Amino acid sequence: MAAPHAGGPEAPRTTAPGTTTTRPGDPLACEIRYKATLLRISKSLTFIYNHPNNIFSKRPKLPTMSEIKLFYKKGACSLLPHILLHEAGLSFTTSAENNVSMSDELLSLNPKGKVPLLIANGEVITENIAIMTYINNQVPEKNLLGAAGTMEPIRVYEWFSWLGSAVHAVGFGAFFRPQRFTVSESAGVHDGIKEQAKKTLLGSFKMVEDRLDGVHAVGRKFTAADVYLLVFWRWAQLTFGMDLKAEFPKYSALAETVAKRESVVMAMQEEGI
Secondary structure, eight states: OOOOOTTSOOOOEEEETTEEEOOTTOHHHHHHHHHHHHHHHHHHHHHHHHSTTSGGGGSOOOOOTTOEEEEEETTSTTHHHHHHHHHHTOOOEEEEEOSSOOOHHHHHHOTTOOSOEEEETTEEEESHHHHHHHHHHHOGGGOTTOOTTSSHHHHHHHHHHHIIIIIIIIIIHHHHOGGGGOSOOOHHHHHHHHHHHHHHHHHHHHHHHHHOOSSOSBTTBOOHHHHHHHHHHHHHHHHSOSOHHHHOHHHHHHHHHHHTSHHHHHHHHHHTO
16 A cells, blocks of 8 residues: 555554544544543543542432422511512422421521522522512513512512611611610610610601502502511511501501402411411
8 A cells, every 4th residue: 555645644454344543632532532532521420429438419309390399487588478478379398497496408598597498490589579589480470569560579679679678677677686786785785776776667667658649569469569668567577566556557557458458368377377
Protein backbone atom coordinates (compact mmCIF):
# COMPACT_ATOMS: atom_id res chain seq x y z
CA MET A 1 0.00 0.00 0.00
CA ALA A 2 1.32 3.46 -0.84
CA ALA A 3 2.46 5.56 2.14
CA PRO A 4 0.15 8.43 3.13
CA HIS A 5 1.04 11.93 1.91
CA ALA A 6 3.40 13.79 4.23
CA GLY A 7 1.40 15.84 6.73
CA GLY A 8 -1.86 14.20 5.70
CA PRO A 9 -4.15 12.14 7.91
CA GLU A 10 -3.09 8.62 8.64
CA ALA A 11 -5.61 5.95 7.83
CA PRO A 12 -7.00 4.06 10.86
CA ARG A 13 -5.19 0.82 11.61
CA THR A 14 -7.50 -2.15 11.40
CA THR A 15 -6.73 -4.97 13.85
CA ALA A 16 -9.66 -7.20 13.00
CA PRO A 17 -12.59 -7.09 10.69
CA GLY A 18 -15.05 -4.48 12.00
CA THR A 19 -12.60 -3.20 14.68
CA THR A 20 -10.74 0.12 14.43
CA THR A 21 -7.77 1.22 16.53
CA THR A 22 -7.41 5.00 17.07
CA ARG A 23 -4.31 7.09 17.69
CA PRO A 24 -3.82 9.29 20.82
CA GLY A 25 -5.18 12.74 20.02
CA ASP A 26 -7.59 11.33 17.48
CA PRO A 27 -11.03 13.02 17.92
CA LEU A 28 -12.71 9.63 18.02
CA ALA A 29 -10.39 8.45 20.79
CA CYS A 30 -11.05 11.63 22.80
CA GLU A 31 -14.80 11.15 22.48
CA ILE A 32 -14.59 7.52 23.60
CA ARG A 33 -12.47 8.42 26.67
CA TYR A 34 -14.80 11.33 27.52
CA LYS A 35 -17.90 9.13 27.46
CA ALA A 36 -16.17 6.44 29.50
CA THR A 37 -15.18 9.04 32.13
CA LEU A 38 -18.74 10.36 32.36
CA LEU A 39 -20.03 6.83 32.83
CA ARG A 40 -17.57 6.18 35.70
CA ILE A 41 -18.53 9.48 37.41
CA SER A 42 -22.24 8.73 37.04
CA LYS A 43 -21.80 5.28 38.61
CA SER A 44 -19.75 6.74 41.47
CA LEU A 45 -22.32 9.45 42.24
CA THR A 46 -25.13 6.91 42.16
CA PHE A 47 -23.23 4.72 44.64
CA ILE A 48 -22.56 7.67 46.97
CA TYR A 49 -26.14 8.93 46.85
CA ASN A 50 -27.61 5.50 47.56
CA HIS A 51 -25.21 4.77 50.41
CA PRO A 52 -27.10 4.76 53.75
CA ASN A 53 -24.56 7.06 55.45
CA ASN A 54 -24.46 9.85 52.89
CA ILE A 55 -25.71 13.31 53.89
CA PHE A 56 -28.27 13.48 51.09
CA SER A 57 -30.16 10.44 52.34
CA LYS A 58 -31.04 12.37 55.50
CA ARG A 59 -33.05 15.00 53.65
CA PRO A 60 -36.81 14.45 53.85
CA LYS A 61 -38.47 13.00 50.82
CA LEU A 62 -40.35 15.66 48.89
CA PRO A 63 -43.89 14.98 47.75
CA THR A 64 -44.31 13.92 44.16
CA MET A 65 -44.71 16.53 41.44
CA SER A 66 -48.50 16.47 41.66
CA GLU A 67 -48.69 16.77 45.47
CA ILE A 68 -49.01 19.93 47.58
CA LYS A 69 -48.03 19.99 51.25
CA LEU A 70 -48.41 22.89 53.69
CA PHE A 71 -46.41 23.26 56.89
CA TYR A 72 -48.25 25.47 59.37
CA LYS A 73 -48.56 26.47 63.02
CA LYS A 74 -51.88 26.59 64.79
CA GLY A 75 -53.41 30.06 64.39
CA ALA A 76 -50.20 31.58 63.00
CA CYS A 77 -49.87 33.63 59.81
CA SER A 78 -49.78 30.29 57.99
CA LEU A 79 -53.55 30.29 58.45
CA LEU A 80 -53.60 32.52 55.36
CA PRO A 81 -52.35 29.91 52.82
CA HIS A 82 -54.29 27.21 54.66
CA ILE A 83 -57.50 29.13 53.94
CA LEU A 84 -56.46 30.00 50.38
CA LEU A 85 -55.72 26.37 49.52
CA HIS A 86 -59.27 25.49 50.51
CA GLU A 87 -60.61 28.55 48.70
CA ALA A 88 -58.78 27.44 45.56
CA GLY A 89 -60.19 23.93 45.83
CA LEU A 90 -56.73 22.37 45.56
CA SER A 91 -55.91 18.93 46.93
CA PHE A 92 -53.22 19.15 49.62
CA THR A 93 -51.86 17.63 52.81
CA THR A 94 -50.63 19.42 55.93
CA SER A 95 -47.98 19.11 58.59
CA ALA A 96 -48.67 20.92 61.87
CA GLU A 97 -45.65 22.36 63.64
CA ASN A 98 -45.81 22.86 67.40
CA ASN A 99 -45.59 26.31 68.97
CA VAL A 100 -42.36 25.61 70.84
CA SER A 101 -39.87 24.47 68.21
CA MET A 102 -39.78 23.57 64.55
CA SER A 103 -39.42 19.99 63.36
CA ASP A 104 -36.18 18.74 61.84
CA GLU A 105 -38.07 18.17 58.61
CA LEU A 106 -39.11 21.81 58.33
CA LEU A 107 -35.70 23.14 59.33
CA SER A 108 -34.04 20.97 56.69
CA LEU A 109 -36.35 22.46 54.07
CA ASN A 110 -36.34 26.03 55.34
CA PRO A 111 -33.24 27.17 57.27
CA LYS A 112 -35.17 30.33 58.19
CA GLY A 113 -37.13 28.09 60.54
CA LYS A 114 -40.48 29.68 59.84
CA VAL A 115 -43.94 28.81 58.62
CA PRO A 116 -45.68 28.81 56.28
CA LEU A 117 -43.80 26.53 53.95
CA LEU A 118 -45.38 25.01 50.86
CA ILE A 119 -44.05 22.13 48.80
CA ALA A 120 -45.57 22.14 45.33
CA ASN A 121 -44.44 20.65 42.01
CA GLY A 122 -41.20 19.59 43.65
CA GLU A 123 -40.45 23.18 44.73
CA VAL A 124 -40.07 24.50 48.28
CA ILE A 125 -41.85 27.86 48.60
CA THR A 126 -41.59 30.15 51.63
CA GLU A 127 -43.10 33.52 52.59
CA ASN A 128 -46.81 34.25 52.49
CA ILE A 129 -46.68 36.60 49.53
CA ALA A 130 -44.90 34.00 47.38
CA ILE A 131 -47.16 31.15 48.47
CA MET A 132 -50.25 33.29 47.88
CA THR A 133 -49.04 34.05 44.36
CA TYR A 134 -48.44 30.37 43.63
CA ILE A 135 -51.93 29.39 44.82
CA ASN A 136 -53.52 32.16 42.78
CA ASN A 137 -51.65 31.07 39.66
CA GLN A 138 -53.14 27.57 39.95
CA VAL A 139 -56.70 28.92 39.79
CA PRO A 140 -56.54 32.29 37.98
CA GLU A 141 -60.27 32.14 37.27
CA LYS A 142 -60.98 32.57 41.00
CA ASN A 143 -59.25 35.98 41.09
CA LEU A 144 -57.80 35.46 44.56
CA LEU A 145 -55.57 38.47 43.89
CA GLY A 146 -58.34 40.40 42.17
CA ALA A 147 -59.13 40.67 38.49
CA ALA A 148 -56.03 40.37 36.29
CA GLY A 149 -55.23 43.41 34.18
CA THR A 150 -56.80 45.82 36.69
CA MET A 151 -55.51 47.72 39.70
CA GLU A 152 -56.89 45.05 42.02
CA PRO A 153 -53.80 42.76 42.14
CA ILE A 154 -51.64 45.82 42.72
CA ARG A 155 -53.81 46.86 45.66
CA VAL A 156 -53.70 43.33 47.09
CA TYR A 157 -49.90 43.32 46.97
CA GLU A 158 -49.93 46.80 48.49
CA TRP A 159 -51.95 45.46 51.43
CA PHE A 160 -49.68 42.42 51.77
CA SER A 161 -46.49 44.45 51.77
CA TRP A 162 -47.71 46.80 54.50
CA LEU A 163 -49.40 44.13 56.63
CA GLY A 164 -46.39 41.83 56.43
CA SER A 165 -43.94 44.51 57.49
CA ALA A 166 -45.53 47.24 59.62
CA VAL A 167 -48.26 45.13 61.20
CA HIS A 168 -46.74 41.65 61.39
CA ALA A 169 -42.97 41.97 61.62
CA VAL A 170 -42.75 45.27 63.51
CA GLY A 171 -46.07 45.48 65.36
CA PHE A 172 -46.93 41.95 66.44
CA GLY A 173 -43.28 40.93 66.28
CA ALA A 174 -42.43 43.41 69.03
CA PHE A 175 -45.58 42.60 71.01
CA PHE A 176 -45.08 38.82 71.05
CA ARG A 177 -41.25 38.77 71.17
CA PRO A 178 -39.97 42.03 72.72
CA GLN A 179 -36.62 40.40 73.48
CA ARG A 180 -35.80 40.55 69.79
CA PHE A 181 -35.91 44.34 69.86
CA THR A 182 -33.44 45.00 72.67
CA VAL A 183 -30.22 43.66 74.16
CA SER A 184 -31.66 44.24 77.63
CA GLU A 185 -32.98 41.31 79.63
CA SER A 186 -35.00 43.58 81.89
CA ALA A 187 -38.68 42.65 82.19
CA GLY A 188 -39.46 46.34 82.49
CA VAL A 189 -37.79 47.08 79.17
CA HIS A 190 -39.67 44.23 77.53
CA ASP A 191 -42.97 45.47 78.95
CA GLY A 192 -42.23 48.93 77.58
CA ILE A 193 -41.61 47.50 74.11
CA LYS A 194 -44.89 45.57 74.26
CA GLU A 195 -46.80 48.66 75.34
CA GLN A 196 -45.38 50.70 72.48
CA ALA A 197 -46.03 47.86 70.03
CA LYS A 198 -49.69 47.75 71.07
CA LYS A 199 -50.02 51.50 70.50
CA THR A 200 -48.42 51.10 67.07
CA LEU A 201 -50.75 48.23 66.19
CA LEU A 202 -53.87 50.13 67.25
CA GLY A 203 -52.69 52.99 65.08
CA SER A 204 -52.34 50.56 62.18
CA PHE A 205 -55.81 49.19 62.84
CA LYS A 206 -57.13 52.75 62.69
CA MET A 207 -55.50 53.10 59.26
CA VAL A 208 -57.24 49.89 58.14
CA GLU A 209 -60.55 51.20 59.49
CA ASP A 210 -60.18 54.50 57.65
CA ARG A 211 -59.24 52.84 54.39
CA LEU A 212 -62.05 50.26 54.25
CA ASP A 213 -65.15 51.01 52.25
CA GLY A 214 -67.36 48.00 52.79
CA VAL A 215 -66.64 44.45 53.97
CA HIS A 216 -63.80 43.75 51.53
CA ALA A 217 -60.37 45.36 51.23
CA VAL A 218 -60.08 45.38 47.41
CA GLY A 219 -62.64 45.75 44.64
CA ARG A 220 -65.71 45.21 46.85
CA LYS A 221 -65.22 41.45 46.61
CA PHE A 222 -63.28 38.69 48.33
CA THR A 223 -59.51 38.57 47.81
CA ALA A 224 -56.51 37.19 49.68
CA ALA A 225 -56.11 40.60 51.34
CA ASP A 226 -59.30 39.96 53.31
CA VAL A 227 -57.83 36.74 54.71
CA TYR A 228 -54.60 38.43 55.79
CA LEU A 229 -56.62 41.13 57.56
CA LEU A 230 -58.65 38.42 59.30
CA VAL A 231 -55.48 36.79 60.66
CA PHE A 232 -54.36 39.98 62.41
CA TRP A 233 -57.84 40.86 63.64
CA ARG A 234 -57.94 37.42 65.35
CA TRP A 235 -54.57 38.00 66.98
CA ALA A 236 -55.68 41.35 68.36
CA GLN A 237 -58.98 39.91 69.55
CA LEU A 238 -57.18 37.15 71.44
CA THR A 239 -54.46 39.30 73.02
CA PHE A 240 -55.57 42.91 73.50
CA GLY A 241 -58.58 42.31 75.72
CA MET A 242 -60.62 45.09 74.14
CA ASP A 243 -63.82 45.50 72.19
CA LEU A 244 -62.54 45.63 68.62
CA LYS A 245 -66.06 45.89 67.28
CA ALA A 246 -66.60 49.17 69.08
CA GLU A 247 -63.21 50.62 68.15
CA PHE A 248 -63.02 49.34 64.58
CA PRO A 249 -66.54 48.54 63.30
CA LYS A 250 -65.66 48.33 59.58
CA TYR A 251 -62.59 46.18 60.18
CA SER A 252 -64.64 43.94 62.48
CA ALA A 253 -67.39 43.64 59.87
CA LEU A 254 -64.81 42.49 57.30
CA ALA A 255 -63.38 39.93 59.70
CA GLU A 256 -66.81 38.57 60.63
CA THR A 257 -67.87 38.36 56.98
CA VAL A 258 -64.72 36.51 55.89
CA ALA A 259 -64.87 34.18 58.91
CA LYS A 260 -68.17 32.77 57.61
CA ARG A 261 -66.65 31.51 54.35
CA GLU A 262 -66.50 27.74 54.02
CA SER A 263 -62.76 27.82 53.32
CA VAL A 264 -62.13 29.72 56.56
CA VAL A 265 -64.34 27.43 58.62
CA MET A 266 -62.60 24.34 57.22
CA ALA A 267 -59.07 25.64 57.83
CA MET A 268 -59.86 26.81 61.36
CA GLN A 269 -61.50 23.50 62.23
CA GLU A 270 -58.47 21.62 60.95
CA GLU A 271 -56.18 23.78 63.08
CA GLY A 272 -58.42 23.51 66.10
CA ILE A 273 -58.95 27.24 66.56
